Amino acid sequence: QVAAASGHTVVLVDQSDEILKKSTKGIEESLKRVTKKKFADKPEAGAEFIEKTLKNLTTSTDAASVVHSTDLVIEAIVENMEVKNELFKRLDKFAPEHTIFASNTSSLQVTNMANSTTRQDRFGGLHFFNPVPMMKLVEVIRTPMTSQKTFESLMDFSKAVGKSPVSCKDTPGFIVNRLLVPYMMEAVRLFERGDASKEDIDVAMKLGAGYPMGPFELLDYVGLDTSKYIIDGWHSLEPNNPLFAPSPLLNKLVAEKKLGKKTGEGFYKYK
Numbered sequence: 201q202v203a204a205a206s207g208h209t210v211v212l213v214d215q216s217d218e219i220l221k222k223s224t225k226g227i228e229e230s231l232k233r234v235t236k237k238k239f240a241d242k243p244e245a246g247a248e249f250i251e252k253t254l255k256n257l258t259t260s261t262d263a264a265s266v267v268h269s270t271d272l273v274i275e276a277i278v279e280n281m282e283v284k285n286e287l288f289k290r291l292d293k294f295a296p297e298h299t300i301f302a303s304n305t306s307s308l309q310v311t312n313m314a315n316s317t318t319r320q321d322r323f324g325g326l327h328f329f330n331p332v333p334m335m336k337l338v339e340v341i342r343t344p345m346t347s348q349k350t351f352e353s354l355m356d357f358s359k360a361v362g363k364s365p366v367s368c369k370d371t372p373g374f375i376v377n378r379l380l381v382p383y384m385m386e387a388v389r390l391f392e393r394g395d396a397s398k399e400d401i402d403v404a405m406k407l408g409a410g411y412p413m414g415p416f417e418l419l420d421y422v423g424l425d426t427s428k429y430i431i432d433g434w435h436s437l438e439p440n441n442p443l444f445a446p447s448p449l450l451n452k453l454v455a456e457k458k459l460g461k462k463t464g465e466g467f468y469k470y471k
Contacts, residue, residue, distance in 0.1 A: 235250060276304040299322065304326055307372065314343050324342060329376070385450075398468075401416065
């Protein structure tokens, strides 16, 4: 959406036409919300903006067949290294030499993905934040092999889609999640020790630190399974780092399929 709205020609690829129809409809709804604010007093200009944006967008279920005419591939599939590497390896065979590959991963090693291709110097991370149309931040990740030219192109693209890029080396969690995940885990440990209730911890961080959500609300929003997956991955990389230690309570909730908002119950219950 943000790429198409800023004048880029975009091909959205997914596994089925059904998913793509749903995605396109979602983008259209999202654009309507944007235009309500942006073109409040000019509805005609708003309608034109939506039409123009959607014209920049086509869909496909076959990534290999459309990659030959792209300058940038942004992958945003399941957070599984093997699946990602398989996709990159396949697209590497069909993409032109100049095409840059980027991953939207939030917690996996970008270097590992780059090594599954023959374009290590034209590979980086572009980590967008949810919800992407609203959030201004993009983390631009440099691996040890990313060329200066590629890095500058990724920074320029981020600015061209109206975002504020920050740069980080390929380190677990990059900047935001490297600080955010251990903070959420520390909140769980505080609660596990019985030092404070989860409700009081959430209120304290909202009113004392100005955070829009408390750590337990945020964990439920992100998904407890996702949070566990990230911390388990980091723990296996650095088993002696106390910040990455697993949490018995988090593991118990995930085992009970209490994964947060999406299942109706996590640390809190949802109707």
